[in-house]
Amino acid sequence: MKNSKGSLKANLEDVSLLSWDFRTIRDIAGPLLVVEGVEGVAYGEIVEIHLAGGETRTGQVLESAEGYAVVQVFEGSAGIDADKTSVRFLAEVAKIDVSTEMLGRVLNGRGMPIDGGPPVIPESRLDVAGAPINPCSRQQPADFIQTGISAIDGLNTLVRGQKLPIFSGSGLPANELCAQIIRQAKVKSGEEFAVVFAAMGITHREASFFRRDFEKSGTLEKVVFFLNLANDPTIERILTPRCALTVAEYLAFEQDMQVLVVLTDMTNYCEALREISTAREEVPGRRGYPGYMYTDLATIYERAGRVKGKQGSITQLMILTMPDDDITHPIPDLTGYITEGQIVLSRQLHRRGLFPPIDVLPCLSRLMNLGIGVGKTREDHRNVADQLYASYAQGRDLRRLVSIIGEEALGETDRKYLEFADRFEQNYLSQGSEDREIAKTMDVAWDLLAGLPVDELKRIKKEYLAAYLPKEETAAVAGSSSGPGE
Numbered sequence: 270m271k272n273s274k275g276s277l278k279a280n281l282e283d284v285s286l287l288s289w290d291f292r293t294i295r296d297i298a299g300p301l302l303v304v305e306g307v308e309g310v311a312y313g314e315i316v317e318i319h320l321a322g323g324e325t326r327t328g329q330v331l332e333s334a335e336g337y338a339v340v341q342v343f344e345g346s347a348g349i350d351a352d353k354t355s356v357r358f359l360a361e362v363a364k365i366d367v368s369t370e371m372l373g374r375v376l377n378g379r380g381m382p383i384d385g386g387p388p389v390i391p392e393s394r395l396d397v398a399g400a401p402i403n404p405c406s407r408q409q410p411a412d413f414i415q416t417g418i419s420a421i422d423g424l425n426t427l428v429r430g431q432k433l434p435i436f437s438g439s440g441l442p443a444n445e446l447c448a449q450i451i452r453q454a455k456v457k458s459g460e461e462f463a464v465v466f467a468a469m470g471i472t473h474r475e476a477s478f479f480r481r482d483f484e485k486s487g488t489l490e491k492v493v494f495f496l497n498l499a500n501d502p503t504i505e506r507i508l509t510p511r512c513a514l515t516v517a518e519y520l521a522f523e524q525d526m527q528v529l530v531v532l533t534d535m536t537n538y539c540e541a542l543r544e545i546s547t548a549r550e551e552v553p554g555r556r557g558y559p560g561y562m563y564t565d566l567a568t569i570y571e572r573a574g575r576v577k578g579k580q581g582s583i584t585q586l587m588i589l590t591m592p593d594d595d596i597t598h599p600i601p602d603l604t605g606y607i608t609e610g611q612i613v614l615s616r617q618l619h620r621r622g623l624f625p626p627i628d629v630l631p632c633l634s635r636l637m638n639l640g641i642g643v644g645k646t647r648e649d650h651r652n653v654a655d656q657l658y659a660s661y662a663q664g665r666d667l668r669r670l671v672s673i674i675g676e677e678a679l680g681e682t683d684r685k686y687l688e689f690a691d692r693f694e695q696n697y698l699s700q701g702s703e704d705r706e707i708a709k710t711m712d713v714a715w716d717l718l719a720g721l722p723v724d725e726l727k728r729i730k731k732e733y734l735a736a737y738l739p740k741e742e743t744a745a746v747a748g749s750s751s752g753p754g755e
Contacts, residue, residue: 290319291307291356294356297349301331301342301548302339304338304356306336306337307336307337308336310330310333310338311360313330313362314361315327316329317356318342318349324348327342327344328340328356328504329504330358331549342504343505345503362397363508364397366389366391366394367391367392367519372491377495378469380495380512395515395519398511399511399572402571408574410428411640412458413456414584414640415453416450416453417705418625418700418705419714420627424634424658425612425629427586429527430584433584433609433610434535435447435586436596436601439594440619441616442625443588444475445624446614446625451531460526460527460580461524462527463491464488465492465520465530466493466494466513468496469497469510469533471497471533493517503544504545506537506538514569528581529586531588535587535604542559543558543559563603566603594616609636610637615628621694623698625698648733649733653714653718653733655729656727664687664688664693667679685721685722697714697717715737723738
């Protein structure tokens with residue numbers, strides 16, 4: 270390769286060392302460098318940037334064409350002098366050292382320890398882009414992951430190998446919900462379980478909250494904590510979820526662990542994408558986001574799943590903040606296309622002091638049926654979930670009607686539905702920091718359903734009504750209408 274200085278006095282050893290160095294930086298735009306006079310440089314190639322004062326930074330090739338390359342600098346371009354800085358292309362892609370010793374450690378967005386502990390002794394070194402799963406090798410997601418939260422376990426069940434986003438809004442307690450899920454999540458089969466938590470663009474206050482919560486609850490021992498703060502480089506934010514998922518793939522497919530990956534906040538990640546796209550002067554897409562954002566998000570979300578012949582699995586929970594609570598915004602919109610459902614937080618429920626404020630009506634888990642009714646879950650789960658959803662929806666509709674005609678105009682059955690909606694929110698949705706086993710969640714559901722007339726429970730089979738309703742209701746079951754499938 271060429272060196273722009275081209276010193277003829279350098280000895281052979283010096284020539285070999287400088288053969289990949291370039292001092293041909295043409296332009297600096299935000300975190301990007303445009304280097305001229307390069308040939309044979311590959312997309313994604315790692316770069317060393319040597320500043321005049323002896324400082325070394327790291328970057329990655331973002332675009333390569335004949336005669337030039339665009340390099341994104343992980344530490345940012347502040348302080349770089351275009352005339353005195355040299356760039357060295359290392360002919361390798363971004364990799365991260367992985368090890369089971371990473372459990373219980375706090376790392377920066379690139380996987381370097383920042384908790385004051387010793388360096389991680391690597392067991393392997395892997396490409397952060399991951400190894401795409403052959404569709405023929407994918408195994409159908411199955412088995413139940415218990416989060417201890419009734420609104421999720423009972424109505425929008427999380428299944429091993431699934432990718433399920435949580436749609437939040439500014440000021441809603443998404444961080445508290447996220448921390449509670451990490452504390453409580455477990456697989457009912459008793460297999461080894463680990464959590465990879467990647468925080469992107471969060472504040473120091475939020476970072477302190479997560480660290481204190483993990484340390485206080487003792488869950489840090491099973492967590493690999495990747496931390497990218499709001500004042501950390503934008504480019505590092507792009508790398509953080511990929512480093513986290515690479516560690517998750519190692520733990521799942523090499524160490525046979527059941528891994529839950531929690532990514533927060535994907536909105537910050539997408540804002541970083543938009544910032545880089547603007548610096549590259551690309552033609553913007555919807556609301557200024559790059560047109561390839563859908564593809565970029567898919568490269569992250571599709572790394573969840575199970576692989577035939579492997580015991581481990583990767584399940585993803587990604588949290589994103591909807592700007593202006595707009596669920597049609599490009600970030601939640603594209604995320605919804607790629608993932609398998611959504612959990613939506615409600616500002617109205619939050620204002621009423623309910624926690625977690627999950628609005629179950631727009632929520633969905635498309636793979637719920639693959640994780641319920643088998644193993645240590647209950648066979649009545651599907652019927653009960655359908656009945657709860659239908660009854661709560663009817664109660665919510667009656668609330669709007671009452672605001673027009675008054676409660677006095679309602680019949681006895683309608684009043685019971687109205688009461689059911691209130692009790693459902695207070696007793697089922699709102700549970701504070703309680704960790705509910707699935708059996709407790711189902712018991713609470715049956716207590717709520719017992720307040721409705723038996724002939725209104727049309728979505729539940731009669732044998733389940735007879736088995737789980739209070740004894741005084743049993744006599745009425747025999748004369749009730751048949752449930753589903755009968």
